[in-house]
Ligand code: KG4
């Protein structure tokens with residue numbers, strides 16, 4: 420089966436071709452037009468997707484050495500995301516599927532992230548699985564999924580039949596937002612997550628202890644021992660007030676140490692919650708996804724904790740951590756392989772927010 424995936428939910432225009440589970444192409448164009456605005460400007464994002472979508476899809480087809488007539492199925496993000504941005508990819512994908520008379524599969528962007536550690540057979544190098552491992556790249560349901568991006572921090576349990584149940588989520592800022600906003604306070608450019616990751620490598624994580632809300636390491640740990648929700652707004656306030664008390668020279672001299680300390684606070688919360696959720700439920704497999712899953716300290720700490728507790732860890736290749744269309748095509752293919760019949764109605768409406776609670780991917 421040859422499937423074309425399209426992704427336009429935020430500021431990446433992406434198209435990918437998968438053939439029988441193998442990624443043949445994955446073209447990602449990251450929008451630069453938001454630089455200077457401190458975040459993504461929705462209207463600019465939609466216009467940029469509109470400008471690029473045809474060329475990106477064409478490039479994905481030609482890099483895969485196929486033409487549109489070779490396609491069997493098209494999948495695209497239907498949400499959640501910026502509604503205008505989602506609309507561009509979704510309309511394009513459904514029109515193309517209709518014109519080619521092939522089925523269309525709408526994909527939930529966050530669910531695609533959840534399964535991204537399994538794309539292309541898994542990743543021995545980063546995923547902690549060996550080349551010989553027979554389960555490499557195969558979703559092992561049930562598994563605990565930690566999805567950490569700029570807009571979401573979700574802890575879910577993925578059951579058989581691709582069902583998912585959210586067991587914890589952020590009460591305020593997402594983990595990626597915590598990286599981006601505290602990084603901005605440190606004078607780093609948007610998105611600051613990768614920059615903090617890079618800086619922190621030269622810093623001391625124990626330089627300053629920032630708060631770790633709703634964990635056993637927080638001052639109010641007693642009442643929050645088994646809480647599976649997250650909160651990062653206190654960290655943000657704590658970084659701001661602490662920075663205000665320091666001189667610019669001191670901040671300058673210790674920028675890497677501060678970055679490492681912020682990163683350590685975020686990472687230790689994510690690790691404690693995720694591993695705790697798996698152990699409480701005796702679930703033996705964890706998969707981490709979303710932009711923040713590219714963070715090197717998170718990867719290292721998760722690997723260490725999971726191996727300590729005999730839990731199998733699945734991590735996406737960094738190229739599939741951030742937004743990409745390969746994950747959209749991959750979930751489309753997985754759904755079809757699990758018996759879902761793709762529709763030929765081409766009338767899926769876009770949605771902006773994440774449907775909560777239980778659902779089937
Ligand atoms: O999944 P994603 O590409 O877009 C959505 O938000 O849907 O995630 C982007 C987020 C940003 O907040 C960015 O700062 C963060 O992922 N991020 C990182 C790293 N790479 C991306 N955060 C920490 N360390 C990284 N290496």
Ligand code: ZN
Nearest residue numbers: 532568741742
């Ligand atoms: Zn995303």
